[in-house]
Amino acid sequence: MHRFKYRDNLLCCENAAIRDIAKRFGTPFYLYSHKTLTDHYDKIRIAFKSLNPLICFSVKANSNLAVLKTLVSRGSGLDIVSGGELYKALKVGCPSGRIVYASVGKKTSEIEEAIRRNIFSFNVESEPELATINQIAGRLRKRSRVSLRLNPDVDAMTHKYITTGKSENKFGLDLAKAAGIYRNTRRYPNLNIDGVHIHIGSQITESLPFVKAIKKTLRFIDSLKVPIKNFNIGGGMGIIYSDERPQTAQQFAKRIIPLLKGRPFRLILEPGRFIAGNSGILVTRVIYIKQAFQKKFAIVDAGMNDLIRPSLYSAYHEILPVRRQAKAPVNKYDIVGPICESGDFLAKDRRFNRLKTGDLLAVMGAGAYGFTMASNYNSRPRVSEIMVEGRRVCLVRRAETYKDLIKGEILPRGI
Numbered sequence: 272m273h274r275f276k277y278r279d280n281l282l283c284c285e286n287a288a289i290r291d292i293a294k295r296f297g298t299p300f301y302l303y304s305h306k307t308l309t310d311h312y313d314k315i316r317i318a319f320k321s322l323n324p325l326i327c328f329s330v331k332a333n334s335n336l337a338v339l340k341t342l343v344s345r346g347s348g349l350d351i352v353s354g355g356e357l358y359k360a361l362k363v364g365c366p367s368g369r370i371v372y373a374s375v376g377k378k379t380s381e382i383e384e385a386i387r388r389n390i391f392s393f394n395v396e397s398e399p400e401l402a403t404i405n406q407i408a409g410r411l412r413k414r415s416r417v418s419l420r421l422n423p424d425v426d427a428m429t430h431k432y433i434t435t436g437k438s439e440n441k442f443g444l445d446l447a448k449a450a451g452i453y454r455n456t457r458r459y460p461n462l463n464i465d466g467v468h469i470h471i472g473s474q475i476t477e478s479l480p481f482v483k484a485i486k487k488t489l490r491f492i493d494s495l496k497v498p499i500k501n502f503n504i505g506g507g508m509g510i511i512y513s514d515e516r517p518q519t520a521q522q523f524a525k526r527i528i529p530l531l532k533g534r535p536f537r538l539i540l541e542p543g544r545f546i547a548g549n550s551g552i553l554v555t556r557v558i559y560i561k562q563a564f565q566k567k568f569a570i571v572d573a574g575m576n577d578l579i580r581p582s583l584y585s586a587y588h589e590i591l592p593v594r595r596q597a598k599a600p601v602n603k604y605d606i607v608g609p610i611c612e613s614g615d616f617l618a619k620d621r622r623f624n625r626l627k628t629g630d631l632l633a634v635m636g637a638g639a640y641g642f643t644m645a646s647n648y649n650s651r652p653r654v655s656e657i658m659v660e661g662r663r664v665c666l667v668r669r670a671e672t673y674k675d676l677i678k679g680e681i682l683p684r685g686i
């Protein structure tokens with residue numbers, strides 16, 4: 272349940288009318304509901320409470336400092352994938368003992384910084400990476416904790432670009448190779464290789480793929496006969512974008528907990544989308560209506576550079592008019608951005624009553640993989656981010672300016 276609801280026919284975020292926010296800050300902007308974020312974090316926390324897990328919010332889903340801070344102050348840890356995300360995690364005061372670090376391509380400088388900061392653990396995806404972490408830890412006279420990321424070869428039954436646990440994916444180690452490593456940990460004297468990590472994909476709406484992957488991993492762990500202290504089952508729990516019926520955190524937990532109850536390991540979860548997805552929207556304004564040969568286009572001021580999911584994954588995002596329309600929706604529109612690409616659309620063939628220049632639209636479910644995947648394509652400044660808590664409206668990132676667009680660029684003399 273999110274907190275974007277109509278009141279007196281005006282879409283509100285918690286107790287703030289979006290029309291007023293748009294008037295004050297201009298469009299487009301991302302808008303986050305503080306209460307929705309904390310509610311969704313609590314849903315997972317409560318559902319898995321009996322296992323006392325470490326919940327590490329996946330920073331890649333939404334790395335705004337206010338979002339991270341909101342979750343970290345409620346006890347969340349963070350799942351990071353880069354030196355930049357480590358920097359942000361530390362910036363919001365996340366205790367380093369609650370940071371886990373995944374990624375197939377960690378650079379030595381990133382590894383070094385993470386070791387110096389004593390993060391909870393590395394999720395390691397290859398033997399060369401393992402050797403590198405071991406060597407750096409040795410140089411720094413530290414011992415680092417490692418979970419091996421396994422590729423359980425299970426189909427997560429989601430979009431092919433966000434499936435990560437199949438044998439053809441680049442992620443994780445196959446079980447045979449991983450077994451060899453667990454049995455020969457002496458080769459890595461500066462590492463405690465005592466954890467297992469899996470992450471089979473994203474936007475998973477059924478518990479079955481999780482159950483399959485966890486069972487397979489448990490069989491693997493049992494066959495190893497080496498002590499495993501941490502079992503990180505990754506993220507991936509799905510949300511409602513249109514007519515999906517994803518299982519709730521309770522339903523996922525009901526299937527997962529019995530598999531892990533009584534086992535000696537600490538459970539780690541890395542949810543991203545489940546917490547942030549429906550906690551944020553993108554608010555945009557119609558610039559022009561264009562009647563073309565076969566279609567009506569509503570050209571809006573947000574484009575694929577602001578929200579790339581529809582273009583990249585053909586993802587569906589519900590579009591709501593900020594002022595509720597009275598009459599039955601009769602006209603079909605493609606909602607498109609100003610960018611010079613035919614792939615620049617936010618939605619296709621959506622029914623509205625009548626859209627006109629100046630109308631405000633809310634692109635729903637944009638809190639995860641929205642702003643974090645935004646770019647400056649077409650030299651478009653990235654938009655602002657705003658967070659609402661009750662009635663309080665906080666600008667949590669100002670929109671970029673033209674000056675920001677050239678920040679760091681250098682014009683060589685004489686060209």
Ligand code: LLP
Pocket residue numbers: 329331332350373433470472473474505506507508541542543544545580584639640
């Ligand atoms: N842990 C690992 C190791 C991951 O790779 C991911 C996401 C997560 C956790 C969090 O997954 P979540 O709970 O959010 O499903 N850009 C795509 C999604 C890519 C997901 C990448 N990894 C999208 O917009 O749908």
